[in-house]
Amino acid sequence: MPHTIVSNICEGVADCVVACPVACIKPGQGKNEKGTDFYYIEFDICIDCGICQKVCPVEGAVLAEEREDLQSL
Numbered sequence: 001m002p003h004t005i006v007s008n009i010c011e012g013v014a015d016c017v018v019a020c021p022v023a024c025i026k027p028g029q030g031k032n033e034k035g036t037d038f039y040y041i042e043f044d045i046c047i048d049c050g051i052c053q054k055v056c057p058v059e060g061a062v063l064a065e066e067r068e069d070l071q072s073l
């Protein structure tokens with residue numbers, strides 16, 4: 001199951017973007033509820049390796065499940 005970036009928890013730090021082995025983490029449009037940049041995961045490309053969740057410094061920003069309802073593009 002692909003991972004999900006919770007758009008309104010992500011702070012746009014982008015540690016995950018460079019760490020993802022298949023480059024499936026992309027910038028979201030505009031700002032989130034925190035007023036920060038945010039990223040999203042392309043579910044069709046994600047290989048569920050979990051690296052993004054390990055490197056993310058923001059607690060709760062990455063979930064190890066597919067939650068389209070929590071992730072904006």
Ligand code: SF4
Nearest residue numbers: 010011013014016056
């Ligand atoms: S998911 Fe975490 S590491 Fe990735 S951009 Fe958001 S805050 Fe940064």
Ligand code: SF4
Nearest residue numbers: 020046047049050052
């Ligand atoms: S689980 Fe792996 S493949 Fe999927 S977005 Fe995170 S780092 Fe990329």
